[in-house]
Amino acid sequence: MSYFSNLRILITGAGSGIGALMAEQLAQQGAEVIVTARRKAAAEAVASSIRDAGGRAAAMVLDVSKLGTFTAFRERLHKAHGPVDILINNAGVVFGGEFEKVDLKEHLNTFQINATGLMALTHTFFNDLTQSRQGHLVNIASASSYVGLPYGSTYAASKWAVLGFSESLRLELKERGLEHVAVTTVCPSYIDTGMFDGVRAPLLSPILSPEKVVRSVLRGIREREPLVQEPMIVKHIDLMKGALPTPVWDFLAKTTGMSTSMKKWKGKH
Numbered sequence: 001m002s003y004f005s006n007l008r009i010l011i012t013g014a015g016s017g018i019g020a021l022m023a024e025q026l027a028q029q030g031a032e033v034i035v036t037a038r039r040k041a042a043a044e045a046v047a048s049s050i051r052d053a054g055g056r057a058a059a060m061v062l063d064v065s066k067l068g069t070f071t072a073f074r075e076r077l078h079k080a081h082g083p084v085d086i087l088i089n090n091a092g093v094v095f096g097g098e099f100e101k102v103d104l105k106e107h108l109n110t111f112q113i114n115a116t117g118l119m120a121l122t123h124t125f126f127n128d129l130t131q132s133r134q135g136h137l138v139n140i141a142s143a144s145s146y147v148g149l150p151y152g153s154t155y156a157a158s159k160w161a162v163l164g165f166s167e168s169l170r171l172e173l174k175e176r177g178l179e180h181v182a183v184t185t186v187c188p189s190y191i192d193t194g195m196f197d198g199v200r201a202p203l204l205s206p207i208l209s210p211e212k213v214v215r216s217v218l219r220g221i222r223e224r225e226p227l228v229q230e231p232m233i234v235k236h237i238d239l240m241k242g243a244l245p246t247p248v249w250d251f252l253a254k255t256t257g258m259s260t261s262m263k264k265w266k267g268k269h
């Protein structure tokens with residue numbers, strides 16, 4: 001029996017990238033995964049490859065920007081499979097470029113998917129998590145939850161929001177005697193999934209493999225860690241930023257390539 005046996009896990013944006021890999025690995029470790037994506041074909045491809053490998057998976061369509069659909073989605077999920085034990089809020093988008101040249105629609109969409117949708121889905125599934133003996137909320141944030149990200153300001157803003165939301169909810173659950181529900185916030189630097197194609201990795205922060213990040217996330221869930229930060233340097237950002245005067249921090253951000261890493265962002269398309 002693994003930690004994940006008999007747990008039902010809902011993952012958003014699981015048609016590609018670390019979402020798909022988490023679904024595969026969690027299923028290998030005995031979980032029943034609900035693979036969701038905004039396109040049916042993407043969710044079904046991941047779920048059927050899990051089933052072919054002997055795992056338990058179902059595909060469902062869920063667009064996390066469509067907040068008004070969440071209640072009906074939960075009802076459909078409950079009817080077909082039952083309540084979930086773990087919610088992994090993984091779906092995310094980024095639109096890089098000089099701030100005013102990126103369409104406002106893309107900036108607002110980034111916030112709607114990465115932050116507002118994540119909070120609304122957590123609200124919808126909150127009772128599932130509190131009613132499970134192993135309830136767990138996992139929010140995929142980013143290393144940019146800690147630093148400003150030039151050429152990606154609304155992405156960073158959305159991920160700062162996710163960190164603030166996660167951390168607040170974790171403390172609130174404790175205050176309310178609901179600490180059987182764990183909250184894990186995941187803050188990785190750049191990962192090689194295509195989402196950030198074109199970026200230049202800053203010093204001391206090499207581009208991570210999806211496998212390494214997913215290994216850390218699964219360990220973080222098993223050990224009910226509040227934070228998963230990759231690579232190591234991310235663990236020290238808060239301390240460095242707090243200790244250094246702003247001009248020194250800005251100089252460091254510039255010379256390590258943090259401030260310019262997004263300048264040549266192309267993304268997947």
Ligand SMILES: NC(=O)c1ccc[n+]([C@@H]2O[C@H](COP(=O)([O-])OP(=O)(O)OC[C@H]3O[C@@H](n4cnc5c(N)ncnc54)[C@H](OP(=O)(O)O)[C@@H]3O)[C@@H](O)[C@H]2O)c1
Nearest residue numbers: 013016017018063064065090091092142189190191193195
């Ligand atoms: N890659 C990195 O460097 C990096 C670093 C730190 C954090 N992260 C975070 O990690 C998470 C996963 O990203 P990834 O690297 O695995 O890239 P990815 O393969 O692009 O995964 C993002 C997923 O979110 C889905 N998505 C986008 N909008 C959605 C919506 N409205 N409703 C439902 N799903 C939606 C995408 O589906 P479509 O294919 O339909 O667009 C895609 O499957 C994201 O939250 C990202 O911000 C990534």
